[in-house]
Amino acid sequence: MKRKHQINENSYQMLFNFLNSFLKIEDKDFEPYLISVLKGYWCNEGEETLHKEGHICKKGWFITKGMIYLYFIDKHKGDVVFMLFRAGEIAVVPHSFMNAAPANCYIMACADSELLEMSKTEIDMMHERFPKSFGLENAVISRIPEKYRERDSLLCLEPEVRMQTFFCLYSELHPNNKTVKMPDKNIASYLHIDQARFCRLKNKLYPKKSPE
Numbered sequence: 405m406k407r408k409h410q411i412n413e414n415s416y417q418m419l420f421n422f423l424n425s426f427l428k429i430e431d432k433d434f435e436p437y438l439i440s441v442l443k444g445y446w447c448n449e450g451e452e453t454l455h456k457e458g459h460i461c462k463k464g465w466f467i468t469k470g471m472i473y474l475y476f477i478d479k480h481k482g483d484v485v486f487m488l489f490r491a492g493e494i495a496v497v498p499h500s501f502m503n504a505a506p507a508n509c510y511i512m513a514c515a516d517s518e519l520l521e522m523s524k525t526e527i528d529m530m531h532e533r534f535p536k537s538f539g540l541e542n543a544v545i546s547r548i549p550e551k552y553r554e555r556d557s558l559l560c561l562e563p564e565v566r567m568q569t570f571f572c573l574y575s576e577l578h579p580n581n582k583t584v585k586m587p588d589k590n591i592a593s594y595l596h597i598d599q600a601r602f603c604r605l606k607n608k609l610y611p612k613k614s615p616e
Contacts, residue, residue: 405452405513408444411520415444415468419520422466422492426543427536434534441526442466447517454495455511461500462524467491470517471576471584475593476509485593487551490576490584498545515585555594563597567605570595579610 419442420435447470455461457476465472472495474487486509489495500507501524513519530537554573558566570591571578577586592602 406446406448408446408518411442411444412468415518415520416442418468418492419466422494423540423544426547427540429534429536429540431534431536434537437530437533438522441522441530443521445519445521447513447515447519450515452513452515452517453510454513455497455507457508457510458506460504461497461507461511464494464496464501464522464524464527465511465513466494466520466522468518468520470519471514471586472517472519473512473514473586473590473594474509475512475590481593483590483593485590486555488574488594489551490574494544496545496548498548502545517584559596563595563601564605564609566595567597567602567609571610579606 416435416439419438423429454465454472455463467489469491471491472489473485474489474495474497475483475485478484495511497507497509497511499505527537527541531541558570561569575581576584577591588602588606589599592599595602597605
């Protein structure tokens with residue numbers, strides 16, 4: 405993963421727009437403070453492990469391009485992907501980040517993703533300078549459980565409908581116009597469909613177009 409020392413202004417604006425959708429901090433020094441502590445990264449060498457299971461998650465990542473996913477390892481099923489964060493969202497393991505508890509999952513960034521990283525220490529310092537940011541952090545964290553409900557709703561559907569609904573929700577992963585480099589095996593895992601069946605369904609629902 406390569407450190408980006410020059411961060412595009414649009415990346416900062418994406419973050420501020422995201423945060424303002426929860427709570428706008430009116431202090432004129434708030435945004436400059438964030439810019440001063442954020443670190444930019446580019447996953448230029450394939451998928452990147454951002455955090456490992458069993459360790460306390462002390463960082464959060466705002467995604468400006470690509471996607472981050474959370475997974476755990478099942479001794480029978482292997483890697484089980486259970487949560488997705490897309491561009492324009494902050495990825496974090498809530499219970500670990502907020503309670504300093506060991507995370508029960510891994511955090512992985514898709515290849516070619518671009519991220520803005522901020523540590524828990526820097527966020528605590530932010531709270532001291534800007535007390536209203538406590539409410540902002542809580543609002544962002546409280547939204548994350550909706551992602552569990554999103555997957556649960558998908559898993560209630562029949563596999564074919566599940567796949568179609570998923571690709572409507574995550575158009576950046578759609579087989580006909582895929583812009584995020586997430587392997588099909590991870591999408592299949594998220595959808596709880598074995599890889600062979602996933603491949604058959606994908607070929608049936610989204611056949612490759614023959615070159616003219």
